Amino acid sequence: MTDDTIGVFLVDDQQLVRAGFRMVLDAEPGMEVVGEAGDGQEAVDSLALSRADVVLMDVRMPRLDGVEATRRICARPDAPAVVVLTTFDLDEYAFAALKAGAAGFLLKDAGPADLLAAIRTVHRGDSVVAPSTTRRLIDRFAEHLPDDGQDTPPADERLGSLTDREREVLIAVGQGMSNAEIAAALFVAEATVKTHIGRVLAKLGLRDRVQMVVLAYETGLVRVSG
Numbered sequence: 001m002t003d004d005t006i007g008v009f010l011v012d013d014q015q016l017v018r019a020g021f022r023m024v025l026d027a028e029p030g031m032e033v034v035g036e037a038g039d040g041q042e043a044v045d046s047l048a049l050s051r052a053d054v055v056l057m058d059v060r061m062p063r064l065d066g067v068e069a070t071r072r073i074c075a076r077p078d079a080p081a082v083v084v085l086t087t088f089d090l091d092e093y094a095f096a097a098l099k100a101g102a103a104g105f106l107l108k109d110a111g112p113a114d115l116l117a118a119i120r121t122v123h124r125g126d127s128v129v130a131p132s133t134t135r136r137l138i139d140r141f142a143e144h145l146p147d148d149g150q151d152t153p154p155a156d157e158r159l160g161s162l163t164d165r166e167r168e169v170l171i172a173v174g175q176g177m178s179n180a181e182i183a184a185a186l187f188v189a190e191a192t193v194k195t196h197i198g199r200v201l202a203k204l205g206l207r208d209r210v211q212m213v214v215l216a217y218e219t220g221l222v223r224v225s226g
Helices: 015-026 040-047 066-074 091-099 112-123 131-140 157-161 164-174 179-186 190-204 209-218
Strands: 006-011 031-037 054-058 081-086 104-107
Touching: 006 015, 006 040, 006 112, 015 031, 015 112, 031 040, 040 054, 040 066, 054 066, 054 112, 066 081, 066 091, 081 091, 081 112, 091 104, 091 209, 104 112, 157 190, 164 179, 164 190, 164 209, 179 190, 190 209
Parallel strands: 006 031, 006 054, 054 081, 081 104
Antiparallel strands: none
């Protein structure tokens, strides 16, 4: 594997699913499957010995599920980016995996173009969860998140380091707004929004936009309504 090749590790308890992903990836220039595992524990053990840039992680597997495997992998120094594979029947697992450090999620029935785009996106350090998809995802997690009828703290102590503008940007991201939408709402340039997001990530020790959304809901900055 060359330095500019993206090494992908496949984790799924269904061999046919792994074979399908491998077929797509092996045919794509600049990508290479560097390993695969049939459950989360095997993935954790294998990735401790081999180098991968991106992990495609199923959530429901024997021995160790994808959530705990993601948590253990992402806790390591120089951890690969993890993309959670979900069928939308298991949204609560996908949400837990995002909290655990996953860079995003991908539907299992996504087409090859979406799969390849997702891998390239997380390899760049971005999230594969688009703002509109984030909004739908959060909506489906309503029963697991604070709502207007619950007595929850408005924010945790870390939010005290944010400026008023950074807090506004965090709320907007939590509401599923894109950078362009935030820029229009706050009457600033889109580049300025990106700068604010970068500062929020740095101050709060967050990995990406997905974790900003999770924090916004967990701290009560954004509430689930309806």
